[in-house]
Amino acid sequence: MKPELVAPCGMNCNVCSAYLAFSTDIPKKRGKINHCEGCLPRGKNCAFLKKHCRKIGEGKLRFCFECSTFPCERLEKIDARYRRRYDTSFIENLKEIKKKGIDSFLSAQEKKFQCGKCGGTISVHNRKCYGCDDIKSWKA
Numbered sequence: 001m002k003p004e005l006v007a008p009c010g011m012n013c014n015v016c017s018a019y020l021a022f023s024t025d026i027p028k029k030r031g032k033i034n035h036c037e038g039c040l041p042r043g044k045n046c047a048f049l050k051k052h053c054r055k056i057g058e059g060k061l062r063f064c065f066e067c068s069t070f071p072c073e074r075l076e077k078i079d080a081r082y083r084r085r086y087d088t089s090f091i092e093n094l095k096e097i098k099k100k101g102i103d104s105f106l107s108a109q110e111k112k113f114q115c116g117k118c119g120g121t122i123s124v125h126n127r128k129c130y131g132c133d134d135i136k137s138w139k140a
Helices: 017-023 072-086 090-099 104-113
Strands: none
Touching: 072 090, 090 104
16 A cells, blocks of 8 residues: 555545556446546645645645644545445544554555455445456445
8 A cells, every 4th residue: 555645634545446446457437437546646635625725735734634623624524424435534544644654554454455355455435356356336
């Protein structure tokens, strides 16, 4: 897992279905398979927050926890949606990164999202392994 694929908001793009489709060369299908290189590699800083946060939009913060208003209302809304839909928390990710560092966080994420069959990466969005499952859609 690459540190540059952890967005400022705490999204781990290493386990995003759009990034996994891109990185494993799964053919792009309009409306079914999306491709993305990750927020930071595309120079977008954070797809979720850049329009709502000047500091993130201008790349002044590496992570949202560096901000005096952490967690802001917008991050809390995104976090609630991801907790509900995908059983993952951006805010908890950020707290872990702040407390233990990015390498420790990525090591834990690698274990959490590792496929038991092939060792590939399982997507946070659809719970499919992009190494051994037949991916036809980003949906579960």
